[in-house]
Amino acid sequence: MTNQVNGLSGDETLDLAGKHMVLGLSGGIACYKAAELCRALIKAGATVQVVMTEAAEQFITPVTMQALSGRPVYTSQWDSRPVNEISNNMAHINLSRGADAILIAPCSADFMAKLLHGRADDLLSLMCLARPIDKVPLLLAPAMNREMYSHPATQRNLVQLEADGATVLGVGTGFQACGETGDGRMLEPEQLLEDIIAFFAPKVLAGQHVLVTAGPTYEAIDPVRGITNLSSGKMGFAIARAAREAGAEVTLVAGPVSLPTPRGVTRIDVKSAQNMLEAITGRVQAATVFIATAAVADWRPAAPSGQKIKKDGSGHAPQLGFTENTDILATVAHSAAAQAGKLFCVGFAAESHDLLENAQAKRLRKNVPLLVGNIGPDTFGQDHNTLLLVDELGVTPLPRASKLSLARRLVQEIATRMAARTPHNRASGQQPAAS
Numbered sequence: 001m002t003n004q005v006n007g008l009s010g011d012e013t014l015d016l017a018g019k020h021m022v023l024g025l026s027g028g029i030a031c032y033k034a035a036e037l038c039r040a041l042i043k044a045g046a047t048v049q050v051v052m053t054e055a056a057e058q059f060i061t062p063v064t065m066q067a068l069s070g071r072p073v074y075t076s077q078w079d080s081r082p083v084n085e086i087s088n089n090m091a092h093i094n095l096s097r098g099a100d101a102i103l104i105a106p107c108s109a110d111f112m113a114k115l116l117h118g119r120a121d122d123l124l125s126l127m128c129l130a131r132p133i134d135k136v137p138l139l140l141a142p143a144m145n146r147e148m149y150s151h152p153a154t155q156r157n158l159v160q161l162e163a164d165g166a167t168v169l170g171v172g173t174g175f176q177a178c179g180e181t182g183d184g185r186m187l188e189p190e191q192l193l194e195d196i197i198a199f200f201a202p203k204v205l206a207g208q209h210v211l212v213t214a215g216p217t218y219e220a221i222d223p224v225r226g227i228t229n230l231s232s233g234k235m236g237f238a239i240a241r242a243a244r245e246a247g248a249e250v251t252l253v254a255g256p257v258s259l260p261t262p263r264g265v266t267r268i269d270v271k272s273a274q275n276m277l278e279a280i281t282g283r284v285q286a287a288t289v290f291i292a293t294a295a296v297a298d299w300r301p302a303a304p305s306g307q308k309i310k311k312d313g314s315g316h317a318p319q320l321g322f323t324e325n326t327d328i329l330a331t332v333a334h335s336a337a338a339q340a341g342k343l344f345c346v347g348f349a350a351e352s353h354d355l356l357e358n359a360q361a362k363r364l365r366k367n368v369p370l371l372v373g374n375i376g377p378d379t380f381g382q383d384h385n386t387l388l389l390v391d392e393l394g395v396t397p398l399p400r401a402s403k404l405s406l407a408r409r410l411v412q413e414i415a416t417r418m419a420a421r422t423p424h425n426r427a428s429g430q431q432p433a434a435s
């Protein structure tokens with residue numbers, strides 16, 4: 001399938017297909033980012049209706065937002081143009097009917113205060129008050145100077161707005177247009193898009209704490225050399241994102257990769273297999289799901305040199321002895337929590353041949369209820385992949401797709417298996433006892 005809007009091909013480009021968003025702009029310099037956000041929402045498949053306050057018009061013109069959204073922009077409660085072909089001169093009512101969400105970006109300190117008090121003296125605040133509160137969620141992307149953001153009044157308003165049912169998407173930190181540095185920048189358009197996609201995702205892992213390993217490990221030979229592998233970490237990062245979208249609290253323990261951290265995910269960077277084991281050991285008690293996607297080095301140099309190993313001119317290479325690394329997945333899967341069914345373990349198998357046989361054997365050897373097989377040379381560094389899910393009931397192939405799409409399918413499959421678990425068949429994926 002090709003997305004006609006942005007020309008991208010693939011199954012992951014229309015995450016907001018079928019969604020109708022009302023994008024509200026209140027006054028702030030971050031209005032310039034709203035233009036990019038509007039484009040991003042449309043590229044993701046949404047339809048976007050823009051509503052602006054008078055203050056927002058000081059920063060960006062309705063002409064720009066109309067051109068980007070492909071729809072007339074509404075700025076006044078006295079605007080009598082029909083909305084959705086309804087001509088009753090009630091834009092404040094009609095604009096929110098049929099919307100999947102209202103997103104205020106930027107949401108100024110003043111606009112938050114207005115929302116809090118239920119004031120309705122302009123079209124945007126009037127429309128927010130008049131929205132069907134149970135059907136049309138309100139998402140806020142605050143944007144303001146750091147002093148305004150940290151002011152007790154603003155912080156109080158944020159708490160109360162959440163209590164009133166709004167979803168506050170958070171703020172960025174850094175250099176501000178006023179020249180100061182701190183909290184209060186509007187999130188970047190791509191960050192907001194990721195949060196909005198997550199907002200709409202089914203919360204199949206709500207209440208779960210998912211711990212993911214990802215990427216390669218690096219085993220030092222000396223201070224400037226080491227042994228690693230071609231794992232890019234893309235699958236593990238996609239799984240972390242998909243699990244967060246599904247409502248889980250997610251911790252990602254990542255080997256040396258330069259990928260951006262998915263929104264809302266806690267990331268711990270590690271280097272060696274031993275570092276990864278330590279990071280997991282300290283965190284696995286809080287987890288209910290463990291997903292091991294990392295390509296952990298099987299061996300490390302037994303005695304890494306503290307200094308760079310120099311050529312001695314003899315023509316002989318240095319003799320490196322190796323020590324086997326602890327199998328992190330097998331260690332976790334044999335833990336009391338996993339055996340008692342309190343921790344659902346998922347392993348990956350990167351094979352070069354005989355995928356099914358190797359994956360089945362690895363599942364039993366690692367003692368995990370679910371093992372995901374893939375062909376290593378076909379997946380390392382790639383954006384797409386093909387997976388083979390192996391559990392006690394058989395084999396589920398997941399056909400070739402983007403890693404993010406596969407990650408979302410896998411998260412769904414994990415949630416289904418966790419829901420189906422009973423006290424009888426929890427431990428290590430044993431068959432349910434025959435009755």
Ligand code: CTP
Pocket residue numbers: 213273292293294295296297298325326327328329330346347348349350351362
């Ligand atoms: N794994 C791990 N710790 C290790 C080695 C592997 O946690 N020291 C995990 C991987 O993250 C993956 C699974 O075990 O989930 C299988 O890894 P893989 O490299 O395919 O298998 P190995 O156990 O290394 O077996 P082999 O190399 O013989 O295929």
